[in-house]
Each structure stands twice: as C-alpha cells, then as structure tokens.
Amino acid sequence: MRYDLRLRIGYRYAFPVKEARHALRICPRTDRGQSVERLALELRPTPAELAADTDFFGNATRHLRLEGAHGEFAVEMRARARVSRGPPPAHTPTLRQIAQAAERCREPEGGSPIHHLGPSRLVSLPRAARDFAAGAIGAPDTPALKAVLALARAIQRDFLYESGSTGIQTRVEETLRDRRGVCQDFAHLMIAALRGLGVPAAYVSGFIRTEPPPGLPRLEGADSMHAWVDVWLGEEAGWVGFDPTNGCLALDGHIIVALGRDYADVAPVDGVLITAGPQSAWHNVDVIPLENEE
Structure with a gap:
C-alpha cells in the first residue's frame, strides 16, 4: 500500500524565544516492511544549523538550531511511503x-x-x-x-x-x-x-x-x-x-x-529553548492512500 503523508506541528510562545535547539523524529522509517519514495521538510523559521542523523534505535532524526527571536516554530513533513507488511507466522512460540x-x-x-x-x-x-x-x-x-x-x-x-x-x-x-x-x-x-x-x-x-x-x-x-x-x-x-x-x-x-x-x-519534537511564559502547540496529520496507483 502507498500513502501520501503530511504532518504539521507548530508551537506559539507567549514571549519571543531567543535561541532553541530541537531534535525532530517525524520522518517515516525505511525498514520493517516500509520504504520512503519522497520526503520534504519545511521549517519556519529557517534553522541556522540543520543536520540529519540516525539515532540508536534507527530513527531518522534531524538536529537543528534556531537563532534570533521568534514567536512561533512550525514544522511540515511531506512524504510518500510504501508499506508492505504481511501477517506474522500463524505458529509462534509461547x-x-x-x-x-x-x-x-x-x-x-x-x-x-x-x-x-x-x-x-x-x-x-x-x-x-x-x-x-x-x-x-x-x-x-x-x-x-x-x-x-x-x-x-x-x-x-x-x-x-x-x-x-x-x-x-x-x-x-x-x-x-x-x-x-x-x-x-x-x-x-x-x-x-x-x-x-x-x-x-x-x-x-x-x-x-x-x-x-x-x-x-x-x-x-x-x-x-x-x-x-x-x-x-x-x-x-x-x-x-x-x-x-x-x-x-x-x-x-x-x-x-x-x-x-x-x-x-x-517524541516528534524534543529539545531546549530560552523563553518565558506559557506556550501552545498544535499538530495535524493527513494520511492519503493511493489505491489507484501501481
């Protein structure tokens, strides 16, 4: 089965954030019966530093640093993924x-x-x-x-x-x-x-x-x-x-x-930031099956 995926995550801060470092785990994996055909990330504001890595558990991770005051941080991930994960063996140990x-x-x-x-x-x-x-x-x-x-x-x-x-x-x-x-x-x-x-x-x-x-x-x-x-x-x-x-x-x-x-x-978004006061967060997901495509 193939899917078009879109994930949007955002944070709004009561007072501007002076500096932030984040780790993102938002991209589909490419194992356990999955493959990723397309992948795009949009980050606002644009990071001063951005590096791709794989963590200990094999998760695709993006490390980023944001410089300068900002009142909002937003992430959008778009991907096309193929999933082919059949049923497990009928007979298993106890x-x-x-x-x-x-x-x-x-x-x-x-x-x-x-x-x-x-x-x-x-x-x-x-x-x-x-x-x-x-x-x-x-x-x-x-x-x-x-x-x-x-x-x-x-x-x-x-x-x-x-x-x-x-x-x-x-x-x-x-x-x-x-x-x-x-x-x-x-x-x-x-x-x-x-x-x-x-x-x-x-x-x-x-x-x-x-x-x-x-x-x-x-x-x-x-x-x-x-x-x-x-x-x-x-x-x-x-x-x-x-x-x-x-x-x-x-x-x-x-x-x-x-x-x-x-x-x-x-956690999809982890890290540390310098600010004061509360923050609000939102996220939504679209999972669109491509049933009519080969």
Missing part, C-alpha cells in the same frame, strides 16, 4: 519460550530485544500490569501471537479512550487506576504488562490510516499521530506490531515513524 529466548540475547544494537525488557523513563513495571496481562492471556503456554493479540483486545475493551484525559508524563499506574487514556497510555500499559512477563516490547509512533463515516468526505488534517507496540515473538517471527487502542495487529494501515523504549525515545 510467551514463556519467548521470555527464555530473550534472556539469551546478547546483540547490542538498538533493535535487540535486550533493550526492551526492563523499566524505562516513562514505563515502570507495576505488578498490577503483569496481573492484568496474565488475566487477559490465560494459560502461560498459549502461543504468543494469540496471547498478545488477546492482551491488545483486553486493553481496548476494558479502557476508555478519552482525548485530553492524560498528559505526556502519565504513568502506567494512573492508567490502570483510572481505566482511561489515549493511545500513548495504552501503548505504555501494554509494554509494561509484557515486559513484566519477560517479553520484549517496544513503543512505536507513527501514522494510521483512518476512514471517514460512510457517505462523508475525508476531512483534511483530521488525523493525528498514533502509538502502538512492537513485540518480539522470537527469532522466526521477529518484531510484530499490535495496536491496543484498536485491538488489532499493526499491518499495512500503520506507518512507522519512530521506535524506542517509550514515548521519551520517540
């Missing part, structure tokens, strides 16, 4: 076998399961998360694909999606207590639940294809960035995506931008 295999891993690179097993900056491993997973999955010898999909569906069923109900720093314990949140919270919860069982799980940010209600036109800019989870299902299956917000596998309708241990590793 979660117990995967946990045992993960313990034996020694590969040091960012895509290794060993980096996605323990607690991270935004994901603790409360016992309640592990207990929730055990209740959703059932027998520990359930094949991993079936077990993890059952966990994703349990989160979709038992937790209320409520926009604006949480923030970036919301902890897994709060999500478990309040039984509500957004895609970021559900991804963190699923990661905590799986890591508590010894199963490697990574945070994924990206775009998801959405469809307007029947008979209504698609609204420009109505989409937003999405979050889901990549789970290591053993050497043969590798990393497989699961979407706990929608209770499904993450296949050709999910376009990966960045991967990491939690949201802190993949």
Whole structure:
C-alpha cells in the first residue's frame, strides 16, 4: 500500500524565544516492511544549523538550531511511503519460550530485544500490569501471537479512550487506576504488562490510516499521530506490531515513524529553548492512500 503523508506541528510562545535547539523524529522509517519514495521538510523559521542523523534505535532524526527571536516554530513533513507488511507466522512460540529466548540475547544494537525488557523513563513495571496481562492471556503456554493479540483486545475493551484525559508524563499506574487514556497510555500499559512477563516490547509512533463515516468526505488534517507496540515473538517471527487502542495487529494501515523504549525515545519534537511564559502547540496529520496507483 502507498500513502501520501503530511504532518504539521507548530508551537506559539507567549514571549519571543531567543535561541532553541530541537531534535525532530517525524520522518517515516525505511525498514520493517516500509520504504520512503519522497520526503520534504519545511521549517519556519529557517534553522541556522540543520543536520540529519540516525539515532540508536534507527530513527531518522534531524538536529537543528534556531537563532534570533521568534514567536512561533512550525514544522511540515511531506512524504510518500510504501508499506508492505504481511501477517506474522500463524505458529509462534509461547510467551514463556519467548521470555527464555530473550534472556539469551546478547546483540547490542538498538533493535535487540535486550533493550526492551526492563523499566524505562516513562514505563515502570507495576505488578498490577503483569496481573492484568496474565488475566487477559490465560494459560502461560498459549502461543504468543494469540496471547498478545488477546492482551491488545483486553486493553481496548476494558479502557476508555478519552482525548485530553492524560498528559505526556502519565504513568502506567494512573492508567490502570483510572481505566482511561489515549493511545500513548495504552501503548505504555501494554509494554509494561509484557515486559513484566519477560517479553520484549517496544513503543512505536507513527501514522494510521483512518476512514471517514460512510457517505462523508475525508476531512483534511483530521488525523493525528498514533502509538502502538512492537513485540518480539522470537527469532522466526521477529518484531510484530499490535495496536491496543484498536485491538488489532499493526499491518499495512500503520506507518512507522519512530521506535524506542517509550514515548521519551520517540517524541516528534524534543529539545531546549530560552523563553518565558506559557506556550501552545498544535499538530495535524493527513494520511492519503493511493489505491489507484501501481
């Protein structure tokens, strides 16, 4: 499947920013069943310095420095991407076998399961998360694909999606207590639940294809960035995506931008700036499927 993608992010400041340094992770990845055919970035104001890099987890990153007073910072990314991510193998090891295999891993690179097993900056491993997973999955010898999909569906069923109900720093314990949140919270919860069982799980940010209600036109800019989870299902299956917000596998309708241990590793815009007072932010996304093109 091919998509035209557009992401726009902007910040407005109460008082002019004197200087700023930012790291951007907003460009689609070129692995895990994806390729990028076109890519363009527009930054306002124009950076005094701009450098492209790839971070430890393989995410395309832009580092930039802004000089001079500015009251607004805006980013627009346009890309054409191709996604061909078929279903995972029907037969997978059990979660117990995967946990045992993960313990034996020694590969040091960012895509290794060993980096996605323990607690991270935004994901603790409360016992309640592990207990929730055990209740959703059932027998520990359930094949991993079936077990993890059952966990994703349990989160979709038992937790209320409520926009604006949480923030970036919301902890897994709060999500478990309040039984509500957004895609970021559900991804963190699923990661905590799986890591508590010894199963490697990574945070994924990206775009998801959405469809307007029947008979209504698609609204420009109505989409937003999405979050889901990549789970290591053993050497043969590798990393497989699961979407706990929608209770499904993450296949050709999910376009990966960045991967990491939690949201802190993949924030679309990160950095430091010198200013005073509050700031406001906005962002919107267009995901346009090119169904009639070869």
